[in-house]
Amino acid sequence: xxxTVEIKTRIEAALPGATAxxxxxxxxxxxxxxxxTAPQFEGLSRIQQHKLINEIFEGELGGSIHAxxxxxxxxxxxxxPEAART
Amino acid sequence: MSDEISNxxxxxxxxxxxxxxxxxxxxxxxxxxxxxxxxxxxxxLNALGRKYAAVDILPDPRIRQELSELSQWPTIPQxxxxxELIGGCDIVTEMYESGELASVMGxxxxxxxxxxxxxxxxxxxxxxxxxxxxxxx
Numbered sequence: 001x002x003x004t005v006e007i008k009t010r011i012e013a014a015l016p017g018a019t020a021x022x023x024x025x026x027x028x029x030x031x032x033x034x035x036x037t038a039p040q041f042e043g044l045s046r047i048q049q050h051k052l053i054n055e056i057f058e059g060e061l062g063g064s065i066h067a068x069x070x071x072x073x074x075x076x077x078x079x080x081p082e083a084a085r086t
Numbered sequence: 087m088s089d090e091i092s093n094x095x096x097x098x099x100x101x102x103x104x105x106x107x108x109x110x111x112x113x114x115x116x117x118x119x120x121x122x123x124x125x126x127x128x129x130x131l132n133a134l135g136r137k138y139a140a141v142d143i144l145p146d147p148r149i150r151q152e153l154s155e156l157s158q159w160p161t162i163p164q165x166x167x168x169x170e171l172i173g174g175c176d177i178v179t180e181m182y183e184s185g186e187l188a189s190v191m192g193x194x195x196x197x198x199x200x201x202x203x204x205x206x207x208x209x210x211x212x213x214x215x216x217x218x219x220x221x222x223x
Binding site: 046047050051054058061062067069070071 | 123159162171172173174175176177180181
């Protein structure tokens with residue numbers, strides 16, 4: 001079992017600078033949808049972006065987390081806060 | 087010995103991926119998908135109108151295990167085009183909507199929305215009319 005806060009926290013901890021919005025799509029703590037915006041995605045193919053997320057939950061997807069639907073985004077450079085630019 | 091079997095299975099899967107330009111590993115069959123994610127992926131592929139091979143992973147849990155080892159992708163469905171993993175339901179849907187999937191598969195982007203594929207058999211209506219005939223007798 002997992003919850004949205006745990007999933008969000010783990011994604012953001014694994015990908016510094018990332019923001020994740022996670023929802024429990026059915027309300028059963030088992031099917032989740034995550035929209036992840038991360039600077040690490042820049043220049044990667046979708047499959048590579050998703051793999052970065054899958055790695056965080058290795059062994060749990062399809063098991064204790066039945067489904068994690070993922071949408072990946074690269075942060076919009078224009079609107080990125082000053083602090084995030086290094 | 088079990089190692090030998092799993093290697094053999096993995097090689098067989100690799101061969102399938104290699105030999106079929108478009109191949110979908112799914113739960114159930116395109117006619118009768120056994121999971122919503124597989125059903126949605128099938129609907130997208132059907133909408134594109136490109137022929138594809140489909141493999142049901144449900145009959146033997148080792149298929150899924152070996153496939154995931156091979157592709158480094160944990161979930162089902164998995165779509166491969168020209169030997170490369172394109173993705174699961176999320177990526178396939180996203181790429182369909184953006185038109186990327188049509189271009190990867192070398193087909194025209196259809197104007198219509200993909201028709202939902204329901205697991206329910208369509209034979210129902212035929213049976214119903216058959217019953218009606220029986221009633222008339």
